[in-house]
Amino acid sequence: MSETQDFTSACLEFPLENNDLFVLSHSWVPERKIKEDREKLEWATLRQAGLLTVVPGEYVDYNLVFKWFMEQRELYRIDSIGYDPAKAFLLVQLMREHGFVLNEVRQGELTLTAPLDNLKERFLDGNIIHNNNVMFNWYLGNVRLTKRSANATYMPTKQNKYRKIDGFAALLDAHTEYLRKNPLFIPADKPLTTVIKLQ
Numbered sequence: 001m002s003e004t005q006d007f008t009s010a011c012l013e014f015p016l017e018n019n020d021l022f023v024l025s026h027s028w029v030p031e032r033k034i035k036e037d038r039e040k041l042e043w044a045t046l047r048q049a050g051l052l053t054v055v056p057g058e059y060v061d062y063n064l065v066f067k068w069f070m071e072q073r074e075l076y077r078i079d080s081i082g083y084d085p086a087k088a089f090l091l092v093q094l095m096r097e098h099g100f101v102l103n104e105v106r107q108g109e110l111t112l113t114a115p116l117d118n119l120k121e122r123f124l125d126g127n128i129i130h131n132n133n134v135m136f137n138w139y140l141g142n143v144r145l146t147k148r149s150a151n152a153t154y155m156p157t158k159q160n161k162y163r164k165i166d167g168f169a170a171l172l173d174a175h176t177e178y179l180r181k182n183p184l185f186i187p188a189d190k191p192l193t194t195v196i197k198l199q
Helices: 031-036 043-048 062-075 089-097 109-124 134-142 166-181
Strands: 008-015 021-030 052-055 081-083 102-104 143-147 154-158
Touching (some): 021 062, 031 052, 043 052, 062 089, 134 143
Parallel strands (some): 081 102
8 A cells, every 4th residue: 555645556466377477456535536636647548458447536445455456366266466565455354254364564775676687577477467467568668776775775656746656565575475475496406505795
């Protein structure tokens, strides 16, 4: 959950064969944002394609996000959900009451750099499949990776305040949770190497 007066996104990530991941992304936006139209999106097309829910009024009701997850659970097995804890307290409580497993994904470079690197490699290798979701493509095109320290840690940022990245942030949280449960496979012919840094 972001600010409820702005975009809100959710993402399901499905592991496939050949190291591929399928991404199912959905977003919500209050009607007020469409009237302002600062993002200059094809709102009607996005709605008709089922990629965006336009919520009447000034803000996104978290119950709509909850309803979406309940609908998806009827179709797919949702093992666990990674979420940004900043704005999601009420939604998290409601989902836990209905049997969802949720784990915090802190929005800092120490948590997100490794999943970001892994996602970047998967995109470069063509291992991310999202059926050319135009809303998701818009989010991806708005992402800029900002270096935070000499240790090569990164955070995703948007190019400007109207170039939203909520859908990518939802994928990153989902992917962080996925990697926690599925550590990267290292073939037996490539043993782990331990590097000790002396100071």
